Amino acid sequence: MTLSVKHLLGIKELQKEDIELIFQTADSFKDVLNRPIKKVPALRDTTVANIFFENSTRTRISFELAEKRLSADVVNFSASGSSVSKGETLIDTVHNILAMKVDMVVMRHSASGAPWFLSNHTDASIINAGDGINEHPTQALLDAYSIRERLEDVKGKRVVLVGDIMHSRVALSNIFCLNKLGAEVMVAGPPTLIPKHIQELGVKVEYNVKKALQWCEVANVLRIQLERQHKPLFSTLREYALYYGVNRQMLDSLEKEIVIMHPGPINRGVELNSDVADSKQSIILDQVENGVAIRMAVIYLLSGKREVE
Amino acid sequence: MKTLLDKNQLNITLQRLAHQLVENHLDLANTAIIGIQPRGIWLSDRIAAMVKQITGEKQINYGKLDITFHRDDVHKHDIHVPAPTSINFSIEGKDVVLVDDVLHTGRTIRAAMDALLDYGRPKNVELMVLIDRRFSRELPIQPDYVGRTVDTIITQKIKVYWAEKDAKEEVVLIDQQKQDNKA
Structure with a gap:
């Protein structure tokens, strides 16, 4: 082979x-x-x-x-x-x-x-x-590999990519990789950070992060890539964190325990709170x-x- | 194609190899049997089971070793896909018996010895093979336990079939040139 x-x-x-x-x-x-x-x-x-x-x-x-x-x-x-x-x-x-x-x-x-x-x-x-x-590509491979390790298989699993989809190479590689392995993929975040027509790649789109988390088994939270955003796409980081950040309170309000991933480096308190990143639900260091x-x-x-x- | 060992002969040879191993080691507490992936493990599975039967021991040190990353021909052939290594005991100070089906150039065994030493420093290492293709060695490696010694030329191939995976059990010598002509 x-x-x-x-x-x-x-x-x-x-x-x-x-x-x-x-x-x-x-x-x-x-x-x-x-x-x-x-x-x-x-x-x-x-x-x-x-x-x-x-x-x-x-x-x-x-x-x-x-x-x-x-x-x-x-x-x-x-x-x-x-x-x-x-x-x-x-x-x-x-x-x-x-x-x-x-x-x-x-x-x-x-x-x-x-x-x-x-x-x-x-x-x-x-x-x-x-x-x-x-x-x-290697990030997407290790992400899928970590899902496979935690949940035994990638096929049929529901994975949501949260955050800055527009500027994320991790997002695109993950979409290709998870699709090829037979997972269901959703992207979630503010409309300004989700490219138009991304559904063509075979993914679902959701603008409400809480709803997306409720749907999924794995959430891969992506970094806000300020260095690539050449025009304002959301008002402030604080507002982003309030509406689209993943925090403990939000996870506790779900009816199930989902797996949290992040490709790093984390903007703590923006897309991901420390009480989530360092919890046992997170497989960030396994990644x-x-x-x-x-x-x-x-x-x-x-x-x-x-x-x- | 010529049959070297049929099912009955193969069983007799395996029994002899297992008895020889027990004869040389007596107390198996300090002995480790290690099959070389991928093909040696079928032989080592049998030998380990027979050794247990002969000695009445319930627990013997038995492991499997993958040597893919220690081969010296990584770029010469299609890449080899690794098989799992499972050595769930320390080999430090043990008497290790490496087990493989066919000994040809000796390069696999060289790689196996290298791979083995990554797990510790055994007291000594012996080699058991089912078929020894004599006179075709490229390295100074000789077996300690031999099922059958055969003289072969490079174009010939030895195939060992096991009931567990091939649904038949025999050792055959294949003349590759003749096969090619037919094809």
Whole structure:
């Protein structure tokens, strides 16, 4: 068995079987991560470059740990403090890095579609670690994997994505991923933050967060991405928190206990209150833990696609 | 295609292997039987059950080891999908018997020894195989318990069928070139 793709650019290009293969492989890596020696020699002949044109904590550390636990060599690059500030183009930067014999590139970029562009111009496998407001495939995979871990299966589960759907690459990747796995998906939030015609992707839309939470089994609360909002889309953060924030009182008024997720970083007191984020309903830290296993699985499976002379 | 062991012969050989293991280990408290995923576990399941029967012990240290991430041919073939490892005891200071169905180049066993050491430091490690393809070794690895030794050339293949998964039970030698000609 093998993946149907050479790069992980987006969930859109993946088959359901690919996702299941990644999950199955991640199960094995989770075992590895719980052993005294958390490292396997599988990729000791592989070099991976982590190229981050945008800030990141979790994703970057998670990828780096995943690569190191597979015994790959790792080089890190961040746009600040590099020749990008001297005016070097994306393709020149990457060609120069690849000229140093790198086999795989993990890239985050603020321009949507940047990884696709790159994959047309290089031989290395590209893993998208987030591109603009388009996709963040490994986040969606680890989200679905965490749901599968908590509720045994993703199929038939009702998942609501709450908050800033418009600017969230996590939302789009999650919609593709959950749909492929057979879950029911709803998006909820203020109308200004939900793109028009998003129903075309096969999701329900709800503007009342409480009603959405009542419907679902899992709520994935997304971050308000102020850095991407170039015009006012809601009046104040305080008002947003009042009407669309998820808090303990709201959860207690539901007739059931739902699972709370958040891809991080959390704006505490805005989209998610601390009394929810730190409760036992929340699987936020499980998501982070599973992230390493999922990324190990993706890197490992893609490395098999490489030609060896 | 040639049958090397039929159902009866296979059963006799398995009995002998289990008895040899008990003979060498006597007190099994410090012994661990570990089957190599994916194909070695069918043999190790049988051996573990027979050892229990012979000694009357209810509890023996029996585990399964996946070696996918320790292989030296990760990029040479289609990627291998890992199978679960289940070793629910410490192998520190134990006498470990690794179990696999066919010993050919020795590379699988090399990977298994590497993978095993990630779980601890056994006192010693022995190797049990059902079929030893003699003279085709690429690494200096020899088995301690052998079901049947055969001389083969590289184009031939050995297949072991188990009742639990294949609905029949035998060991056959397949001449791949001849098969290809037919096809």
